[in-house]
Amino acid sequence: MTQQLAAAKTSLTLPDYAPVLPAAFGPALNEQGYYVGRVERNLYWVTDGVYQAAFLTTSDGVVLFDAPPTIGHNLQRAIDEIAQANGVSNKVRYLVHTHHHADHAGASSLFGSDVIRIGHEETRRLLLRDDDPARPPLDETFSDRRRLEIGGERIELAWHGPNHTPDNSVIHFPEHDALMMVDIVNAGWVPVSVVNLSEDIRGYVAMPGAALTYPWKTLISGHLGRLATRDDVALHQQYMADLDASIREAWATFDPTPIFVQYGPNIWAGVRHYLDAVSRAAAQPVIKKYTGVLAAADVYTPDVSFWLMESIRLDLGYGSQVHP
Numbered sequence: 001m002t003q004q005l006a007a008a009k010t011s012l013t014l015p016d017y018a019p020v021l022p023a024a025f026g027p028a029l030n031e032q033g034y035y036v037g038r039v040e041r042n043l044y045w046v047t048d049g050v051y052q053a054a055f056l057t058t059s060d061g062v063v064l065f066d067a068p069p070t071i072g073h074n075l076q077r078a079i080d081e082i083a084q085a086n087g088v089s090n091k092v093r094y095l096v097h098t099h100h101h102a103d104h105a106g107a108s109s110l111f112g113s114d115v116i117r118i119g120h121e122e123t124r125r126l127l128l129r130d131d132d133p134a135r136p137p138l139d140e141t142f143s144d145r146r147r148l149e150i151g152g153e154r155i156e157l158a159w160h161g162p163n164h165t166p167d168n169s170v171i172h173f174p175e176h177d178a179l180m181m182v183d184i185v186n187a188g189w190v191p192v193s194v195v196n197l198s199e200d201i202r203g204y205v206a207m208p209g210a211a212l213t214y215p216w217k218t219l220i221s222g223h224l225g226r227l228a229t230r231d232d233v234a235l236h237q238q239y240m241a242d243l244d245a246s247i248r249e250a251w252a253t254f255d256p257t258p259i260f261v262q263y264g265p266n267i268w269a270g271v272r273h274y275l276d277a278v279s280r281a282a283a284q285p286v287i288k289k290y291t292g293v294l295a296a297a298d299v300y301t302p303d304v305s306f307w308l309m310e311s312i313r314l315d316l317g318y319g320s321q322v323h324p
Contacts, residue, residue, distance in 0.1 A: 024188035024295035026225025036078035058151025061093030069106035122167035163203035182222030201311035279306035
């Protein structure tokens with residue numbers, strides 16, 4: 001087995017992809033591997049170029065929003081930097097979670113047991129289920145909406161139904177003209193596998209529209225190296241709509257007969273290659289349109305196409321026929 005793995009690594013040929021546009025990148029990281037910047041007033045964001053978190057400095061201490069482990073101890077370093085520059089407290093008193101996933105919450109335990117952890121009631125249930133010491137359970141929860149008033153600052157929490165995860169919620173900062181919506185829109189980039197690894201694809205598709213009902217200028221999206229704008233959200237919506245339309249056209253016009261003839265009694269082989277062929281055909285015009293517009297359009301669109309196709313087919317019933 002070891003020899004087979006070594007041979008596979010030796011013969012591995014990696015594909016080439018289109019260059020990433022400079023506009024997809026954010027500001028340069030410092031020597032410690034992070035960037036921290038002001039969103040507006042006393043609301044700040046921090047990134048390692050792949051993940052993002054945010055924090056508010058208030059008269060009642062710091063409110064941290066998400067705790068990605070890839071940023072880890074740099075979260076406190078970023079807070080220390082801002083606190084020292086502005087003469088305010090660097091003590092994290094509250095930690096608000098958008099959802100339970102470890103890649104956005106896995107540094108929670110760094111802030112000790114005194115911090116008050118807040119999030120959706122389903123986030124608490126899932127954290128208790130997963131029993132990960134790096135992600136302590138929540139102290140306070142909400143069901144649909146909750147307003148936080150901490151240190152004179154207003155923060156609005158809202159759950160719009162299952163989407164990326166069953167618990168993924170948005171955080172609105174009405175006094176800072178900002179919204180935090182994580183794992184939905186990747187500013188300047190396409191979604192990754194399984195439509196951004198979403199458990200409820202219909203809910204995922206609906207979330208950008210929900211985000212645009214709020215008044216805001218800046219979106220903290222949880223991933224990659226720059227902040228997003230309303231135009232980024234609209235571009236994401238257009239990408240998903242174009243892919244949806246292309247899938248429906250491919251599904252309606254593709255003839256799978258040669259595939260099923262080829263594989264005969266091997267039903268799963270026929271089904272696999274039929275679905276793969278339709279999703280690949282649907283992806284091609286979208287890749288062509290968005291290469292040079294959204295980064296990694298040629299990398300992930302085929303996979304996003306497959307899973308969006310399955311949602312259109314299974315959730316919406318598109319193409320479903322009842323035997324006569």
